[in-house]
Amino acid sequence: MTGQARGSGLLAMGIGSSLLALRLSPIAYRLLPIFITLFALPAAAAAETPEKVYVVNDYRYVPANVSDDRDTGLSLCGTRCNALTTDFLNITEVGGWQLMKGAVNTEVTVELNSPFIKGQCICVADEYLVKIDDRYSEERRRPGKRK
Amino acid sequence: MKRTAIRDQLSAISGQRSARNFWRLTVLLFTHYSLLITAVILLPFTAHSADDRNALLAGMDQAEILRLGERIYREGILPDGKPLPGYVSGDVPVDGTAFTCVSCHLRSGLGSFEGNVVTPPTNGRILYQPREPFIKGSEFIPYIHNYAVYLPVRPAYTYETLAALISTGFDPTGRSVVSVMPRYEMSARDMAILIAYLDTLSDKPSPGVDKSEIKFATVIVEGTDPSAVRSMLTPIEFGIDRKNSLAVAASKNPRVALMSYNMSGNLTDIKFSLSRWVLKGPSTTWKQQLENYYKTEPVFALLGGITNGDWEPVHRFCEEKGIPDLFPIVDYPVISQKDWYTLYPSRGVRQEGEAAARYLHSMYDLFKGRSIVQIIRADRRAEALARGFRETWAETGHPPAEDIILAKGEKLTAEKLQQIVAKEKPAALLVWDDASLLPAVSSLVGKPDKPGLVIASGTYLGKSLWAVPEEVREFLYMTYPYRLPQDDARYDKAAKRVLAGKPINLFDPVIIRQSYLTNEILGKALLEMRGEYYRDFLLDTIGMMADQYFPLYERVSFGPGQRYASKGCFMVQLGKGKSPKLVRRSEWVTQ
Numbered sequence: 001m002t003g004q005a006r007g008s009g010l011l012a013m014g015i016g017s018s019l020l021a022l023r024l025s026p027i028a029y030r031l032l033p034i035f036i037t038l039f040a041l042p043a044a045a046a047a048e049t050p051e052k053v054y055v056v057n058d059y060r061y062v063p064a065n066v067s068d069d070r071d072t073g074l075s076l077c078g079t080r081c082n083a084l085t086t087d088f089l090n091i092t093e094v095g096g097w098q099l100m101k102g103a104v105n106t107e108v109t110v111e112l113n114s115p116f117i118k119g120q121c122i123c124v125a126d127e128y129l130v131k132i133d134d135r136y137s138e139e140r141r142r143p144g145k146r147k
Numbered sequence: 148m149k150r151t152a153i154r155d156q157l158s159a160i161s162g163q164r165s166a167r168n169f170w171r172l173t174v175l176l177f178t179h180y181s182l183l184i185t186a187v188i189l190l191p192f193t194a195h196s197a198d199d200r201n202a203l204l205a206g207m208d209q210a211e212i213l214r215l216g217e218r219i220y221r222e223g224i225l226p227d228g229k230p231l232p233g234y235v236s237g238d239v240p241v242d243g244t245a246f247t248c249v250s251c252h253l254r255s256g257l258g259s260f261e262g263n264v265v266t267p268p269t270n271g272r273i274l275y276q277p278r279e280p281f282i283k284g285s286e287f288i289p290y291i292h293n294y295a296v297y298l299p300v301r302p303a304y305t306y307e308t309l310a311a312l313i314s315t316g317f318d319p320t321g322r323s324v325v326s327v328m329p330r331y332e333m334s335a336r337d338m339a340i341l342i343a344y345l346d347t348l349s350d351k352p353s354p355g356v357d358k359s360e361i362k363f364a365t366v367i368v369e370g371t372d373p374s375a376v377r378s379m380l381t382p383i384e385f386g387i388d389r390k391n392s393l394a395v396a397a398s399k400n401p402r403v404a405l406m407s408y409n410m411s412g413n414l415t416d417i418k419f420s421l422s423r424w425v426l427k428g429p430s431t432t433w434k435q436q437l438e439n440y441y442k443t444e445p446v447f448a449l450l451g452g453i454t455n456g457d458w459e460p461v462h463r464f465c466e467e468k469g470i471p472d473l474f475p476i477v478d479y480p481v482i483s484q485k486d487w488y489t490l491y492p493s494r495g496v497r498q499e500g501e502a503a504a505r506y507l508h509s510m511y512d513l514f515k516g517r518s519i520v521q522i523i524r525a526d527r528r529a530e531a532l533a534r535g536f537r538e539t540w541a542e543t544g545h546p547p548a549e550d551i552i553l554a555k556g557e558k559l560t561a562e563k564l565q566q567i568v569a570k571e572k573p574a575a576l577l578v579w580d581d582a583s584l585l586p587a588v589s590s591l592v593g594k595p596d597k598p599g600l601v602i603a604s605g606t607y608l609g610k611s612l613w614a615v616p617e618e619v620r621e622f623l624y625m626t627y628p629y630r631l632p633q634d635d636a637r638y639d640k641a642a643k644r645v646l647a648g649k650p651i652n653l654f655d656p657v658i659i660r661q662s663y664l665t666n667e668i669l670g671k672a673l674l675e676m677r678g679e680y681y682r683d684f685l686l687d688t689i690g691m692m693a694d695q696y697f698p699l700y701e702r703v704s705f706g707p708g709q710r711y712a713s714k715g716c717f718m719v720q721l722g723k724g725k726s727p728k729l730v731r732r733s734e735w736v737t738q
Contacts, residue, residue: 069512069513071512072510072512072513075509076509076510078509079506079509079732079733079734080732082733082734083717083718083731083732083733083734084731085734087701087702087735089694089696089702090630090634090696090701090702091634091637093695093696094637094638094641094696095641096637096640097637113732114510114513114599115599115600115622116510116513116514116574116599117513
């Protein structure tokens with residue numbers, strides 16, 4: 001039911017900017033990293049470093065001491081790694097941003113950071129770079145403000 | 148996203164969307180059985196005739212008939228209190244209290260269509276008309292047009308053929324529907340009661356709607372901070388103004404009309420109005436004031452609304468009169484599983500306490516019997532936070548936390564906090580108070596009995612959240628019921644748009660974003676209502692929406708009967724350094 005009327009928010013014509021959200025096909029996702037490495041990096045390096053976000057697929061707990069409770073540690077690593085994960089729709093739905101897939105199933109190590117139990121969490125995550133989607137940004141479209 | 152494994156770890160909560168998934172599963176299940184249809188043996192079906200009907204219902208009070216009919220429709224319970232027996236393909240019996248009419252045809256009876264799964268309307272007004280291959284006036288609107296494509300034409304129902312459809316599963320063209328809908332067995336009298344109810348569903352136009360106008364109102368409790376009121380009103384008024392200028396443009400310029408016609412059907416021609424209903428004096432008198440406003444000006448729905456205290460009388464009024472209220476800005480919404488008419492942005496202040504409970508639940512085993520203490524300031528906000536914690540904590544089955552309520556007007560001092568900590572030696576301490584808690588909590592640094600973690604409310608701390616002393620940051624966790632500021636900044640441009648050029652610092656940043664939600668959801672819903680402006684259908688339509696992403700909340704989600712749009716809350720800490728960021732310590736913890 002929803003989805004079909006996306007972006008046409010009647011009251012809010014021009015508000016529902018979700019139309020701008022760019023959805024990449026899986027192939028585009030695969031090709032993009034190559035593309036970025038070849039062409040975009042020098043430019044990106046000059047600008048702000050793009051934010052990196054993760055979508056966590058799995059996690060492990062590495063206890064600090066043999067006596068550490070592994071089950072609870074693992075469960076807390078679930079929360080910890082989840083805190084790292086991003087609901088990517090909440091980046092792309094607003095419009096003007098796109099995600100470019102980086103490493104797949106990369107291991108991100110974070111301190112468990114619990115007052116009760118020590119150790120580390122290994123979050124197995126897909127990595128994405130958040131990029132301003134220039135083609136759709138307002139500045140570019142606004143006449144008289146061409147760069 | 149493969150987050151299932153991780154979701155499992157958040158043991159407490161799931162199932163926001165279960166109602167809808169259940170529904171989908173149901174349909175799939177039936178489809179699976181559909182090959183068996185040919186094997187269905189027609190049960191001898193009782194002839195239900197319209198003449199009998201009057202005889203059957205003779206002597207019954209109309210209100211009583213509708214009450215009983217509603218119970219069959221919504222709960223699957225027959226007038227004698229027994230469950231309504233249903234059968235799917237192959238005459239497999241199903242429980243009619245699980246397969247209720249309302250779960251598929253929705254409360255308004257106007258049905259739904261999602262992708263290619265279509266549930267047609269089941270209200271008399273539409274059933275007693277032939278079904279055409281399109282909905283008149285909407286032939287060119289793709290998503291409305293689709294609705295008809297998936298269902299074949301049929302002649303108008305009569306009382307007899309309608310009763311036959313319900314009891315045998317055969318429609319007037321002789322086509323069986325049992326692959327997607329159960330057939331139901333009931334007495335002729337019960338059938339007459341059910342049909343009498345279907346006849347009234349979405350039948351008379353909802354008040355506040357006519358061919359040229361839909362009337363809305365917003366309720367403002369006098370004494371609410373004017374800047375808060377302005378922040379609530381501005382996005383809604385912006386939406387209404389835009390909508391009305393579109394209506395004017397369309398009436399003047401046929402090309403605009405054509406364009407927007409494609410987009411919004413007959414809505415283009417309809418103007419919206421928004422009245423302000425200001426409530427004065429003690430809340431006990433509000434009901435009468437609302438009655439008076441409503442009498443002079445019946446509205447289709449309330450939009451937004453604002454109070455800095457009580458809201459319950461408005462909530463009750465909406466339930467009683469059947470008036471939807473979309474997203475009033477209130478800290479203390481009425482929490483109810485079954486109330487229908489008010490949709491809140493969230494569960495309010497208490498949602499933070501609930502999130503804290505879920506977070507602590509995940510590490511409870513590590514407390515090794517040490518206690519949890521809640522220190523509660525004697526005010527409504529702190530009490531709501533504590534209640535949210537207490538009730539959710541009780542669901543986990545752990546022993547209750549120790550509650551320490553400060554005296555009225557009392558502020559937590561370092562001395563008092565140290566005494567409490569020395570005595571109770573808690574593993575975790577929740578302090579529901581404003582910024583005055585910070586010096587007290589700072590004084591715990593280096594003390595032998597310092598709890599493992601201290602939890603406070605991010606919204607109660609307000610701006611002071613950014614001033615948490617460095618030495619406290621490491622053990623102070625805060626509830627934060629919004630998208631983190633660094634991430635929400637992406638949505639700023641969208642949020643600003645509804646201010647129509649006014650400087651954003653004139654507004655309450657949270658309230659304009661909550662009100663933005665009202666505007667967007669109303670727009671989306673009206674577009675999908677295919678010209679059927681019925682109150683229950685407005686809420687049905689919102690209930691079928693997918694998750695949405697707007698400014699402020701990480702996401703909002705809906706579902707049939709769900710009444711609190713944002714269901715989550717982060718646990719955060721303040722990062723290190725001079726201009727620190729909030730750092731997530733949990734995912735968007737949902738109920």
